[in-house]
Amino acid sequence: MSQPSWHRDAMDVCVLVGVGQSELYPAQRSSQAELKLGLNLLSGAIHHWPTRESPELFSMKSGVLALLLGLLTACQAPLAQIQSSGQGAADRWDANAPVQVAFNHNPDQRFTDSLGRDREGDDLEGQLLASLEQAQTSIDVAVQEIQVPRLATALIQKHQAGIPVRVIVENQYRQPWSQRLSGNLSDRERQRLENYRQIADRNGDGQLSPAEIAGGDAVLMLERAGVPILDDTDDGSQGSGLMHHKFAIIDRRWVVTGSANWTASDFFGDPGRPASRGNANHLLWFRSPALAAIFQEEFNLMWGDGPSKLPDSRFGLGKPLRSPKSVRIGNTRLLVQFSPTSPRLPWQESTNGTIARYLTQAQKQIDLALFVFSEQAIADVLEARSQQGTQVRLLIDPGFAYRPYSELLDMVGLALPDRDCRVESNNRPWSSPLTTAGAPRLTPGDTLHHKFAVIDRQRVLTGSHNWSAAANLRNDETFLVIEDSSLADRFRAEFERLYADAFLGIPPALQRRVNEAKRRCGSRITPNSNQDLTETED
Template sequence: MVMRRLFVPLVCVLGLGLNSCRLAAQLAPTVLPAAQRPAPLPQDPQIPVYFNHNTAQGANYTDPYRQIERPGDDLEGVILQEIAQAQQSIDVAVQELRLPRIAQALAAKQAAGVRVRVVLENTYNQPWPESERSGPGRSNTDAEIAALADQDGDGQVTAAELAQNDAILILRNARVPLIDDTADGSKGSGLMHHKFVVIDGATVVTGSANFTPSGTHGDLTMAVSRGNVNHLLVIRDRALAQAFQQEFNLLWGDGPGGRPDSKFGLQKPMRPAQTFTIGASRVTVHFSPTSPSQAWEMSSNGLIARTLSAANQSVDLALFVFSEQAIANTLATRHQQGTQVRVLIDPSFAFRDFSEGLDLLGVTLLKQDCQAEPNNQPWAAPITTVGVPALPPGDKLHHKFGVMDRRVVITGSHNWSAAANHNNDETVLVIDNPAIAAHFQQEFDHLFKGAQLGITSAVETKIQEAAQACGG
């Protein structure tokens, strides 16, 4: 097993000293010189895909909030461009919306006569609280607010600055209709974790990114940050857009002030996956959650497992969370039959006791109660091609994608977990198109090239300490 020391470079965020920050800088990814950046790949005209950490030549833009020239695709710019095309309707379902330019664009479209509706996760359906707008000793959240809204730099965020920069306040002041997942009469069931926009019932913008500075451009208080590693797709197809429209309408119900007939979580009816032919692509979409009383094979995780089981040569995964045992078992079967498996997981989740990454590495980390995860099945023939990417301090691997045989892509908002499968409002897309898969493959290969692979010494120590504490 490959043994490498992993250092998650959060020390600069925590202010733990110059030497630690230098070490973090050494382990953070470097920007490739222009001559070493790969050539841009052709986009599918009906399903272009964008990555905020894109390393291809010509993928550059200026972060509009920090004025940083940087490589990557401008995910906020992609959303704004599609909003600008709207003539009739814009429906937004996103866990969190904190980008003021998007809120301003939605307000302007409503003022121009376009129907605009927004659904959020209830945790994020509030303006910035008074306690986090100004004053000494700011928390990280306070500092982010100040960086975004304190335009004159006087240390205070005024009502006028809030009105221009607090996305939720912008929407409320413009009277844009907005609900969250308490609109069904509950306190919120699971997470409203979607990330999609439907434009004129004909175009869908979706992917892994929340509509926040950290989800697109980077943490505003950290110049080195380049944002949680995310992607967006723009899908131009009316039939598929109608499937997303139906999902949105279930969430919306009668909207603000109407009956509490919105349907979130398991209140939504069971619906099978739908498949569409879009130009050269075959696209399957499934919306979570699925009740545990239904056959697991009919769920989103079941769709993921079925797709993986068809891989013959290679499976490459870039995942924020990987904790679904049945999917790991599917990968074990593929690996036993000769399929190459490579997996990257966000450092904050890769080596926790519930992570299936540990299974693939052939080890078990006991929980605090000295028990292994139920049905835990570490691989008897472990692989060493599992690890964590090298990212700028504070940034997360937020993708939820897999590439099979360099032609099929699994993507969406859906983390590979039981919670996403059985509780949350999520989207899973399976796209069969080699041209689109090439973009995801290029993204994976770049992340994998600098990754830390295998069990780290720190994790090895953690495993041994847990075994000793449990009498092992």
């Protein structure tokens, strides 16, 4: 049954005054300005309603009463959702802890997500929100995509309180989603747009009112509030490979980073898929002015003098090469490196070269959970370690695991020619195929979005950096090496969760594809000398 117009108007008032913002505002009192705006909308709605009696409104008096009842009804459920969403998240985020990590599929924790579902996991959205709300002096954000309205609201509130807030996003996600035309989008982007619309559709009527758009489009909210925001075209280019960072610097003291974009898909799941529980992700919090200073340098290079002024922002290969930097936080040692690295420089100096160097040091065990793995030289290092007796276990997102350029194929002893009968240059299927490599079983639509390795239960490699040439040579990326056995245990537990029922080895469907390609190509299989820098990454 469709809702009467008075109920829709009342819901709009809830959105505008901040009463029913289950995903937009934390539970709080509305400001006088917001309340005045809501009352003005009430007045306008009353003015345009019919004054004659009708089944809906018997009189102006009963109409006003109906409005108030509708306002109460419309606001009541979302308000309850605010109070439950992220319950306990602030308690689990400790502002004084030097290092902490959260996994959105952690089986040892439960929370109520922004879609009102009680589920397993750490509340990444709620804990990130709690850390932003602690800001006193500054917030700098560099994240590929910001979609969650509650986080935009937190940034706006700090901006309006006089705290400097600056935001950098990838240029593909700079335009407010409400201004995109679905006819020009790919199927993947059209699905994203539908997710955005469902988050904004507060009353679930399938229609987006101006108030719902104004309170549900995170980038539009930031724009209208005057929060400074730019993207990787502000250097005067068409954009770097991808502005793929996922970090925030708070008060030049905390750094928040990890594998998750600030989206529903990466935190708790797609609204349009009831079974979705979110891409497998993690966030890390570090309390360290020294580490914050390293990230601040990266942010400032990209920011330049800010939006719409001189094109002095520096993205991608426009940034100077900087060697990895080391920091100690209590008993935790970190190494930080930012991508990309010019292909004219030695590969060993790049982030992928750093990854290879640390893998070479492994003695007993390497566990890898990767969204993308397409760097041949790293696969060769893993083969060498495996031949020396190091246990290697690998999981790759199912959407990438069995593509022709995936290094999983090498590791299970296969080569899969592409449609042009080409295989990756220097392709080296392992002579002793790995039986401990495969893809995790995930809810349809969700992905394995991690980019981490655990080495000898002591060392964690992680960040936004996918193990690919694109990340290494084109994208703005973060890469961390963390020496901390307790933290390594947390990452290893996440790996074991994913590994427990994974598809390992060669699936029959993959073997059929390989056999068919061999029949189709025959002796025409040739090496592909062009390094693929265009694979889709998130």
